[in-house]
Amino acid sequence: MPIIDVHGHWGPWPFHMDVGDVALNLELMDRYGIDVQVVSASEAVMLDAEAGNAALAEVLAAHPRLYGYAVVNPNRLDGAADELRGHLESGRFLGAKIHTTYPGVPIGSPRMAAAFDLLDELGVPLLLHTWGPDVALLPGLLATRPRLRVIVGHAGGDAWREAAHAAASCDRLYLEHCRTVADAGRIGYARAAGVPIERFLFGTDSTLIDPCVALGVVRDAGFTGEELQRVLWRNAAELFGLAEPFGSAEPFGSAEPFGSAEPFGSAEPFGSAGTG
DSSP states (O other), rough: OOOEEEEHHHHHHHSSSOOOOOHHHHHHHHHHHHEEEEEEHHHHHHTTTHHHHHHHHHHHOTTTEEEEEEEOTOOOTTHHHHHHHHHHTTTTEEEEOOOOOTTTTTTSSHHHHHHHHHHHTTTTTEEEEEEGGGGGGHHHHHOTTTOOEEEEGGGGGHHHHHHHHHTOOTTTTEEEOOOOOOOOTHHHHHHHHHGGGGGGOOOOOTTSSSSHHHHHHHHHTTTTTTHIIIIIIIIHHHTTTOOOOSSOOOHHOOTTTOOGGGGSSSSSOOSSTOOO
């Protein structure tokens, strides 16, 4: 079964972790049968969006199984639209990424509203780092921005209940549940709240977190085979306009990652909650 990871990272982090080499992205993708990963550059997230996006563009050109998010810093929107258009035209970037913590721009702030206006004009998907109850503001913000589609990164983090109700009330919010704290029942709660299967996406936060954590959460969610197809790849392919084949389909032709617990027991997860 194909797998598209919509929440990955490339590049070094200022933590005690040796995760900067693109070889690790590919190694973990091969280990868990992930066909395509959409990544942002750590430099762009933490320090310099323009420089990090440019560095990522070079990596993407050499690795067809990776696609990119161009990071947008809401504090520095001058020229961001032109930069983002340039990256999108390359065909190697599929959308934008905004982190709320590193730039210090909460969801309800005027600067975030201005960034949302820019992305609504461009009509590209946004991966938004969410962590906390302000995720509940998203339906109201999208109500006046009809072209904006938001992947709710970490599904609100510790505010996953608020994120579930937000996504149930807005058909352009997509839940992506990666985080190190694998609270039981998050996906079941979201489904009971009314989030349709078409708006769940699979993300790992790799290379900050080993993909086994996110795969375990999905495996334990009780999806049917058809629903797994939706969550693991089809929803993302439709959102990003990707067509099969995605890349090197070799890994998941030979093993079904949800058939047994064996693949998930061999690797220790990296990182800490809510970093990316």
